[in-house]
Amino acid sequence: MSQTIDFYFDFASPYGYLANIQIDAWARDRDCVVAWRPIMLGAAFKAVGTAPLLSYPLKGEYATRDINRTARALGVTCLLPDGFPHNTLAAARGFYWLADQNEDTAKDFARAFYHGYFGEGRDVSPAEKTADLAAGLGVDRAAFLAAVKDPAIKQRLKDETAAALERGVFGSPFFFVGDEPFWGSDRFDQMARWVETGGW
Amino acid sequence: MSQTIDFYFDFASPYGYLANIQIDAWARDRDCVVAWRPIMLGAAFKAVGTAPLLSYPLKGEYATRDINRTARALGVTCLLPDGFPHNTLAAARGFYWLADQNEDTAKDFARAFYHGYFGEGRDVSPAEKTADLAAGLGVDRAAFLAAVKDPAIKQRLKDETAAALERGVFGSPFFFVGDEPFWGSDRFDQMARWVETGGW
Structure with a gap:
């Protein structure tokens, strides 16, 4: 049976971007399914007493x-857009709205956001720009824009962030293999060993 | 020609201990020489605004x-002694006094300290205990104890710590391959590639 890896990330996190570049091939090679979970790290920074x-x-x-x-x-570029870091609330909210309809579309959206933001170094964080990315995937642009202002979706992101914090997430990227936490885009080797052996 | 790797560490750093476990075999396999450089991270924490x-x-x-x-x-244990973290000034000062006479003895002392402190989980940080470790390596115990109170050796450690900070060291372990900085006991793979290729 496929194992599910929980992948928590902040859309404004460069290391989250580097993880997003690697995780699909990594998971495919190990017959793992990845549950993408964007969160707003600001809440974790407050809880831990750290800063970006x-x-x-x-x-x-x-x-x-x-x-x-x-x-x-990794053979990619990581460009910080002018004004980095931006408020990526619209992207994170839009992700969950998409995920409720189609998990794959939501992942495609996350990849497109990360590619635009860090791969091309463009500030795609404003709601209008995130809607453009979603529209490029065949999503209804107006519905997307309405969703990111929807109180229920706003609350959904708050709940996901709170649940992540409750689980011990304090950075990005942050993974769980079962209940085992792994922090950082440099933990793929340890995670691979954990998946293969069931832990040590 | 052998390449020299600068290895900065704090004697109270668990990740420094994990690096110390790995670095000798790593360096031997790559014909590298390791310059061990204990520092007191407290100064870096102040400069960066971080905490242990x-x-x-x-x-x-x-x-x-x-x-x-x-x-x-890695097949080892890492035990935090009761009261961790301790003041490891005596160990760091003693290291430099030893290094001025014999670099290999100083490295053996550092390995012995880390093994006692984290490998066995014993508080070997007091001056008397560090002197015991040095004596176990054939060093004159009274001379060692006098050295760790010597103003010149105290200043030497301050200077080494200031020089490390000047170079950008803010954590432990921290390495340089030439001028290229690597932070963390999880950067050995990248360092290996850097040594082999000259950088990318």
């Missing part, structure tokens, strides 16, 4: 270098 | 799990 990674002196400069180096190793 | 990893809620709990999981994957 790139805002720290020294650590932020290193992270920028590490992100670019890792991207190059 | 395990002091954060959620993040600290995850890190404890990740450290143990990684240790088990």
